[in-house]
Amino acid sequence: MASRLAPPRTAGTYVRRLVVVVYLFLLVIWPVALVVQKTFEGGLDNLQTALSDPVVTDALQLTVVVALWAVAINTVFGVGISLLLVRYEFPGRGVLSALIDLPLSVSPVVVGLALLLAYGGTNGTFGPALEDAGLQIAFATPGIVMATAFVSLPLVIREIVPVLQEIGTEQEQAATSLGAGPWQTFRRITLPSIKWALVYGVVLSLARALGEFGAVKIVSGNIAQQTQTATLVVEQKYQDFEKGSAYATSFLLALIAVAALVVVTILRPKDDTDGH
Amino acid sequence: MTIAPPLAPGATPRRRRPRGTGTTSLTRSSGLGLGIALTWFSLLVLIPLCLVVIQSIDGGWATFRETLTDPQTAAALRLTVTQALLVTAINVVMGTLIAWVLVRDDFRGKRLLEVVIDIPFALPTIVAGLVLLSLYGPESPLGVNVANTERSVFLALLFVTLPFVVRTVQPVLMELDRDVEEAAASLGASRFTTLRRIVLPSLAPAITAGAALSFARGISEYGSLVLLSGNLPLKTEVASVRILTYIENGNEAAAASVATILLVVALAAIVLLQIVSRWVARRG
Numbered sequence: 057m058a059s060r061l062a063p064p065r066t067a068g069t070y071v072r073r074l075v076v077v078v079y080l081f082l083l084v085i086w087p088v089a090l091v092v093q094k095t096f097e098g099g100l101d102n103l104q105t106a107l108s109d110p111v112v113t114d115a116l117q118l119t120v121v122v123a124l125w126a127v128a129i130n131t132v133f134g135v136g137i138s139l140l141l142v143r144y145e146f147p148g149r150g151v152l153s154a155l156i157d158l159p160l161s162v163s164p165v166v167v168g169l170a171l172l173l174a175y176g177g178t179n180g181t182f183g184p185a186l187e188d189a190g191l192q193i194a195f196a197t198p199g200i201v202m203a204t205a206f207v208s209l210p211l212v213i214r215e216i217v218p219v220l221q222e223i224g225t226e227q228e229q230a231a232t233s234l235g236a237g238p239w240q241t242f243r244r245i246t247l248p249s250i251k252w253a254l255v256y257g258v259v260l261s262l263a264r265a266l267g268e269f270g271a272v273k274i275v276s277g278n279i280a281q282q283t284q285t286a287t288l289v290v291e292q293k294y295q296d297f298e299k300g301s302a303y304a305t306s307f308l309l310a311l312i313a314v315a316a317l318v319v320v321t322i323l324r325p326k327d328d329t330d331g332h
Numbered sequence: 333m334t335i336a337p338p339l340a341p342g343a344t345p346r347r348r349r350p351r352g353t354g355t356t357s358l359t360r361s362s363g364l365g366l367g368i369a370l371t372w373f374s375l376l377v378l379i380p381l382c383l384v385v386i387q388s389i390d391g392g393w394a395t396f397r398e399t400l401t402d403p404q405t406a407a408a409l410r411l412t413v414t415q416a417l418l419v420t421a422i423n424v425v426m427g428t429l430i431a432w433v434l435v436r437d438d439f440r441g442k443r444l445l446e447v448v449i450d451i452p453f454a455l456p457t458i459v460a461g462l463v464l465l466s467l468y469g470p471e472s473p474l475g476v477n478v479a480n481t482e483r484s485v486f487l488a489l490l491f492v493t494l495p496f497v498v499r500t501v502q503p504v505l506m507e508l509d510r511d512v513e514e515a516a517a518s519l520g521a522s523r524f525t526t527l528r529r530i531v532l533p534s535l536a537p538a539i540t541a542g543a544a545l546s547f548a549r550g551i552s553e554y555g556s557l558v559l560l561s562g563n564l565p566l567k568t569e570v571a572s573v574r575i576l577t578y579i580e581n582g583n584e585a586a587a588a589s590v591a592t593i594l595l596v597v598a599l600a601a602i603v604l605l606q607i608v609s610r611w612v613a614r615r616g
Contacts (some may be wrong), residue, residue, distance in 0.1 A: 065549075069437060071428060072386075072432065072433050072437065073433055073437055073439060075429065076426075076429060076430050076433045076445070077445070079426060079430070080430070080445060080449070080543070081449050082467075083490065083491060083494065084448050084451050084452065085448055086467055086490070087463040087464055087466055087467040087468075088451060088455075088463050090463070090466035090467055090473075091462060091463050091466050094466060098394035108486070114428050114520045123413070127497075131589045133369060133372060133373075136365055136368075136369050137369045137373075139362075139367065140362060140365060140366050142355075143356065143358060143362075144355055144357065144358050144362055144366070145356065145358075146357070146358055146366065152370075152373075155373075155378070156373075157597075158377060158381070158599075159377060160548075161545075161548040161549070161552065161599075161601060162552065162571070162594075162595065162598060163553070163554060163571075163572050163575070163591070163594050163598075164457075164549070164552070164554050164555065165552075165554050165572040165573075165575045165576050165591075165593055166381075166384065166552070166572075166575065166591040167380075168381060168445075168579075168594065169384060169575060169579055169584070169587055169588065169591055170380030170381050170384045171380050172584075173380060173383040173387055173584065173588070174379055174380040174382060174383050175380075178510045179381060179584070180380075202376060203374060206376055206377060207379065209376070218514030227397070238361065263453075263454045263552075266456065267454075267455065267456025267457065267458075267459070268456070269456060269457050269458045269554070269555035270457070270554040270555050270572065270576075272574065273465075273576075274579060282584075286456075287457075287555070289459075290397070290456075290458045290459060290462065291558060291559065292457055294462065294559055302460070302462065306456075306458075306459040306462050306463075307569060309455075309456050309459055310454075310455055310456070310459050313454040313455060314447075314451060314455075315452075316452055317447065317450055317454050318447060321446070321447065322347075
């Protein structure tokens, strides 16, 4: 953006650059590199051991299923609530807008506790009634999906809302006045303009969903090959001194998350935030 | 890219709302949509969280007071808040500096650093713990072993909260008009004066917002500490771990009491964030 006339570089420029690079190297780059290195210490052995272990593969499968459900729910909910918050006037809108952010500031452990208090099979407020009706939430997949959806709930909304505010309603109004129905207006006008924000929000949610640990640990009951997700396997394998498998599983989780981020960074048109 | 979400929805400072943003009152179908959305939000978030608060005061204030005066719980809360504050202070300085370098400086590998900033946010927390353990654990190639000490809590929080201040300050710094700084300099202001009188006041709200997010995340952290801190009672045990122990012992009332304290602190951080955002919006 404003790099018309780069200011002269002084000694301070280099000192600042050095401090930042060293800080990030010690805090993030080196530790992450070490985990990658440890994963591949014996060639592909660690990955092969991990991927032939049914405990790990079942957990990975569960994680993917749960993450997809949570992301799908959050996408539909997120787009809907963003449109309502930006385009409509209703009592309590400001409060709702503030409350939407709440999940980001709640400890995962508290999320787990809250869901357990509501949907726990024996003491939960709704749990026993739901189980009588044949729906088990706590210590089963629905509970894990809910915990995951909870922690990643605001991510799509936070990306879409500013874009919706920015684009305004003129085009939508024009489409409506030309006879387009609400669905047609949304699909032809609104969706294309929020596309990138939506993709970015979805990727952030996916990364968060794949990596959730604390809330899932409490709600799932952590039963191997049944309700154990990939992050829970990492903990268990590490504590069981199967460090190779722990590193390999971590590596796979990190790979998906970081790859998704990098892909979106590359795909996303660089108009708003990047300086060049 | 802006990851860890700078500002609350409803507040986009430094961008004027276009004129066409008309809001309308609810139609029948949008009313139905709102109903469904609110039901889901209540079932998933509001009711469960309310149940936590209700559970904590269910047994009267006695349970609450008893839990909080328990030496182990009090120590955990103290450690959590102290370390979160400490980490937030570091983030205010380092986060602003990193944002400054990313916006004002230009060098090879800068785009790589952009991705590096987001790694702590993208990485599963349990993996974050494992990652830190590889450099600062028993097998550290540096010979620095912080595992099972108070330092490990500090380190883990520093890692997971890295993106917050950077990502809130960066966009504001980008929009900052450099002409004003040049004008100040040409009028004889020293670099320090320009920084103090021109740059810092414009960045202050963003820094505060980032700090609030970083603090809220810090007090609630759990996953990255599991493998790293050893969860030693009275020493490295944080509030989240304390809640988990209470749940595992079947003492849900005590768990809810500690959880409520965390919720209140988190809410306070959000309110602060909203106030700050509004303040920026008014100024912008």
